[in-house]
Amino acid sequence: MAKVKVGVAGYGVIGLRLATGVALQEDMELVGVADVAPTLSVRGLVEAGMPYRFYNAMPENEEKLKAAGVPISGSLEDLVEQCDVMLDATNAGVGAKNKELYARMGKKAVFQGGEKNSVADVFFHGYANYEKGLGQQFLKLTSCNTTGLIRAVDALDRAVGVEKVAITIIRRVADPGDYHRGLTNALQMDKAPSHQAVDLMTIMPHVDATGILVHTPVTHGHIITVVASTRKKIDKANTLEILGAHPRIRTVKIEDGFLGNASLFRYARDMGKLRGDLYEIALWDESIVNSGNDIMFAINIPQESVVIPENMDAIRAAMQMQLTRDEGTAMTNRYLGIK
Ligand SMILES: NC(=O)c1ccc[n+]([C@@H]2O[C@H](COP(=O)([O-])OP(=O)(O)OC[C@H]3O[C@@H](n4cnc5c(N)ncnc54)[C@H](O)[C@@H]3O)[C@@H](O)[C@H]2O)c1
Structure with missing residues (x-):
């Protein structure tokens, strides 16, 4: 089976950890991450030798990003285009705006706890309602x-x-x-x-x-x-x-x-x-x-890392990679090294 292609929008506290989580899933491919500015996390990515490709979600900040030495692989649209599913970890409220782009491009997306519930078709938890997420286009994670x-x-x-x-x-x-x-x-x-x-x-x-x-x-x-x-x-x-x-x-x-x-x-x-x-x-x-x-x-x-596994579960449900909670969560746990 071809690997599911995943992008991360918003490379902050949650987004950088989502990128790490996706990179560990052997049946997924991390296409890249998007952010709007040379934040500390983005500067850290540059200093780490760019393990992931970076996409610029704010064209007017291109010069600032370049001045900080950030190699830019394209726009947010370019990233979304290449992905099956986007993990949106932008600041609360931004995800709802990005949703218009995901919808227009016919892509699936997983939003984080700060967004309103109305952003998604299903309010998702890998253990409590995995099956409700099966095949859905828009999922929102709990906080x-x-x-x-x-x-x-x-x-x-x-x-x-x-x-x-x-x-x-x-x-x-x-x-x-x-x-x-x-x-x-x-x-x-x-x-x-x-x-x-x-x-x-x-x-x-x-x-x-x-x-x-x-x-x-x-x-x-x-x-x-x-x-x-x-x-x-x-x-x-x-x-x-x-x-x-x-x-x-x-x-x-x-x-x-x-x-x-x-x-x-x-x-x-x-x-x-x-x-x-x-x-x-x-x-x-x-x-x-x-x-x-x-x-x-x-x-x-542990607020910075606890939601990462359930986000991986959400991709598995949305993409119907596994059809049951037990299989979906077990696969996530295996790749994240959770015993
Ligand atoms: N921090 C936590 O402990 C925690 C825990 C669980 C869930 N959450 C939720 O996760 C989401 C993200 O929170 P966070 O703490 O990671 O925030 P953060 O501020 O650390 O990161 C958000 C990132 O999104 C970027 N961004 C803003 N607009 C963007 C756009 N249009 N396109 C691409 N990137 C953009 C910002 O530059 C920033 O780097 C929120 O919904 C929050 O409620 C946070």
Whole structure:
């Protein structure tokens, strides 16, 4: 079978990781990446010897890009033309504009969490609704928190049925290097219910979900606490068995030194993971506890890398490369080295 040709629009925090992810999929070909300016990530691409071809999505910036030594392989249209599917990781709202181009050129596209749901035919998660994405033209991924949260809730749901979840999200306020967010030292409340709980219900309508979100001035990952009301009562051992079997959930222990989000980031770097990226969410063993008939636990969400596997799943569904969730997610996991 010919390799599926993929392009990435927007070479920022998510886009550069999508490019890495696609390059690792042996049944896909990364045609190139597009951005609008010589950003730090684009300068890094040049210094790395241009492992991917670069396309300019803003013609008026050609001189600036050339001055920064960026070799330009063509326009965004030139990139889209050569691709079967585009991964759009531009800033929120830009994807909706780019969609007009993808539609005009008859190409498939996968949008990220910052776009409105209306941008896509299906709001997609590789584990929760893979089959809904089959053959669709436009898919939208869930945000980083929702992606990780749904992995855990869907695994419990398939094993024992989930009626209700209540979550608290302790949200990192910025990505590393985001100077535009300011030098902060404060916590900030969001209005309830958090969009992640609402999004979970859009993808898993049989689960009653709600939640509260607190922004925190840290950059290395979010933590979500989940209280899940399951149809069949489960204890810590059952929970460890169900969530521990999920390829994209890693169980860690406070006892072993995983004290919080920063421990996981450091561990990923110490393992030599590119950019310190973990594709798995982490479940803290010692956080799992019963509250009456409910089960409560805490997970860590590596916001920069968590959505990469589900994006690969979205390509597989849209291009009908595999026809079931099990086969599609297993292929992604294999190529990304997720055990
Ligand atoms: N950062 C995270 O933790 C995170 C996690 C999950 C999902 N997301 C979502 O991913 C999307 C991208 O977020 P990000 O954090 O990577 O943003 P970012 O600002 O790091 O990257 C966006 C890139 O798109 C480029 N761009 C802007 N307009 C463009 C255009 N017309 N054509 C091509 N490139 C263009 C920008 O120059 C920039 O390099 C958003 O929808 C966001 O909500 C972000």
